[in-house]
Amino acid sequence: MTARYCSLAQQPAPAFAPGLAAERIGALVRGHRMWVNNTVLHYCFFTDHTDGSVIPVPGTGETRRVPWAGTKEQQDVVRECFDEWQDLGIGLTFTEVTDRSEAELRIGFQPGGGSWSLVGRDALRAGLHERTMNFGWDLTAPGERATVLHEIGHALGMTHEHQNPGAGIHWDDEAVYEELAGPPNFWSRDRTYVNILRKLDRDEVNGAVWDPQSIMEYPFPPGLILEPEQYRAGLHPPGTLSTADQEFARRWYPPAGTGDPPALVPFRSAALRLAPGGQADFTVEPPETREYRVGVFGAADTVVVVFEERDGEPRYLTAHDDGGTPANATVRARLVKGRRYFVRVRLYSAWGSGETAVMCW
Structure with missing residues (x-):
């Protein structure tokens, strides 16, 4: 007798621009x-x-x-x-x-x-x-x-x-x-x-x-x-x-390290020295309440996710995935002074010369 099986619906394959390596x-x-x-x-x-x-x-x-x-x-x-x-x-x-x-x-x-x-x-x-x-x-x-x-x-x-x-x-x-x-x-x-x-x-x-x-x-x-x-x-x-x-x-999903990630200071870029599949984490403590942008620079495919710390845990706020496009991942979010935020950047691949970096401004 056949077992009862998990039944997934077919999802469309991700579409990428022509000419990608x-x-x-x-x-x-x-x-x-x-x-x-x-x-x-x-x-x-x-x-x-x-x-x-x-x-x-x-x-x-x-x-x-x-x-x-x-x-x-x-x-x-x-x-x-x-x-x-x-x-x-x-x-x-x-x-x-x-x-x-x-x-x-x-x-x-x-x-x-x-x-x-x-x-x-x-x-x-x-x-x-x-x-x-x-x-x-x-x-x-x-x-x-x-x-x-x-x-x-x-x-x-x-x-x-x-x-x-x-x-x-x-x-x-x-x-x-x-x-x-x-x-x-x-x-x-x-x-x-x-x-x-x-x-x-x-x-x-x-x-x-x-x-x-x-x-x-x-x-x-x-x-x-x-x-x-x-x-x-x-x-x-x-x-x-x-x-x-x-x-x-x-x-x-490797175990999290001890201690807080490094701070991402507004208007100061942080280099991303990541291998494909690698991830860099940062904290942001905004000096004032306003709309900020968090973005990646360089020839790379990345996903950027911003979390807000609430009740001691990170809660999803916003994200952008630039995978397969010539643009870089950039998000906009209203960050509040006195609260703490986490920025997580995962690299799919670096497809050009030069370094990649992330900045909050």
């Missing part, structure tokens, strides 16, 4: 969904039974409206899995909130709606009253903790491991389509292709080497995989965070 495009594809490090990701649960949506009833041609609210027992499994990722010592922090307007991640428990998550920063494009993650079956059942760890992996920016082109998987395509068309998934051919058969770009995957033990790997019954030969009898990942999963999370 392959190395530059690769860096943009690898990083465009990743959060800047030292972000506090706030999550909330839909609890109001007026929040819901209409879903099809498999095999009937009918639809029904199903709420998104879940039980405390289901919520507790999700809380525990956020803690498990957090306990790796990564540079992201997960904080539960009750006000959805404060949450980057909004979680529903719609039975029959499938389990899925938006990937990384794609969550920021969802509307305030929309889910960024859903769990479509009972998470308290044996083995379902793996479903939650998997969906949180997507929220961190991870992709499906079996779609890694380095896996070398040769599928029996029609057997896969037939298996997924039936219970418990009832997938269309398009959904099966998007989530299983489609090979990802090498720059999209979690690592160059396929990790069949990854939490992002589906289990598969016998008869779907033709090659590698050892998986003809099925593929059965353990449902836990593998060593490679942990390395991926720590590589993109």
